[in-house]
Amino acid sequence: MEKTKVALCEAEVGTGKTHAYLLAAVICRLFHADKQPIVISTSTIALQKALTEEYIPQISSILLQHRIIDAPFTFAVRKGKSHYACDSRVKTYLASLRHNDRLQEQELMEIEILTMLFTGGCPIDLDGLPLTDYVKGCIRVERCQPTCGLASVCRYRSFLKEAGQNKIDFQIANHNLVLGDILSQKGGRNRLLPEHRVLIFDEAHKLLDAARQMYGVGFGNMELERLAAGIRRAVGRHPKRERVFWICEGMLRFNVLFFETVQDAARRGYDHSCRGILFSRKCFLALETLTEILRELSAFFYAADQQELIFRQDRKGAGDSVPALFWQNP
Numbered sequence: 001m002e003k004t005k006v007a008l009c010e011a012e013v014g015t016g017k018t019h020a021y022l023l024a025a026v027i028c029r030l031f032h033a034d035k036q037p038i039v040i041s042t043s044t045i046a047l048q049k050a051l052t053e054e055y056i057p058q059i060s061s062i063l064l065q066h067r068i069i070d071a072p073f074t075f076a077v078r079k080g081k082s083h084y085a086c087d088s089r090v091k092t093y094l095a096s097l098r099h100n101d102r103l104q105e106q107e108l109m110e111i112e113i114l115t116m117l118f119t120g121g122c123p124i125d126l127d128g129l130p131l132t133d134y135v136k137g138c139i140r141v142e143r144c145q146p147t148c149g150l151a152s153v154c155r156y157r158s159f160l161k162e163a164g165q166n167k168i169d170f171q172i173a174n175h176n177l178v179l180g181d182i183l184s185q186k187g188g189r190n191r192l193l194p195e196h197r198v199l200i201f202d203e204a205h206k207l208l209d210a211a212r213q214m215y216g217v218g219f220g221n222m223e224l225e226r227l228a229a230g231i232r233r234a235v236g237r238h239p240k241r242e243r244v245f246w247i248c249e250g251m252l253r254f255n256v257l258f259f260e261t262v263q264d265a266a267r268r269g270y271d272h273s274c275r276g277i278l279f280s281r282k283c284f285l286a287l288e289t290l291t292e293i294l295r296e297l298s299a300f301f302y303a304a305d306q307q308e309l310i311f312r313q314d315r316k317g318a319g320d321s322v323p324a325l326f327w328q329n330p
């Protein structure tokens, strides 16, 4: 930590890993000149709870008893914005519920909880509230506009301001939020976490999955089927429609071949000698051919769009089902 290097640590369950890194982090926090917060990233709520309800209070109380610190350690639990209530959306949703004069028991209960939420009677963290996923979806923070009329009294904004202060010792986050913070930093956007010099990934075996979710791109075997169907509907009476259909057929043949060869490779499984999964030459050829076909289709749609030759009638209806990719520069 002192030299800001990476340490990869593994130990069996119950041997004290969490205590080990917390004590090292505490020393770093107490004695390093920059006094930046320590970020701990976990993948489960259970571990976040254990950290905030057991580990940090326990270490705090031992150090207090020995007069090494004079106030307990502080922490902020950080989650993605969708876990918090937006005051403005709560207000709108509440108004829509109250508008209804035939309220069921469930809605009366929702009105009670939402009123409490709006008037500050309960925290804005939605995870602990007995509301349905639908209601949570209607009131969670989405796009937070700077022009929002409630911005000056917004509790979500106050929470972010409060939680992001350097005086808070620990930022307890999850892997997705930390990876999102790295993306924001790279993209020059507002950081989600305060500046920190120590970052600890606990439950790091889940980091790969989180990284795949945040940075990865998925490609399933049905995607090109859907694309081909969208293209067939979109080309309408274009003079080159036969050629486009022919290209689509080729695309679907290679799509099948590609996924068959991927399945073959998956069936063979992990190859210990090369420490990976071996894909056949056929698989790579299918992928290369698919890439070429998609490039050709992309160029075709781009040119057609530029010349405004086709789709004028179809744009409103079926034409919209062609993915945006094909309306962009190839």
Ligand code: SF4
Pocket (backbone or CB within 6 Å): 085, 086, 087, 088, 089, 141, 143, 144, 145, 148, 149, 150, 151, 154, 155, 156, 157
């Ligand atoms: S400032 Fe953003 S989060 Fe706060 S009430 Fe307005 S829209 Fe919602």
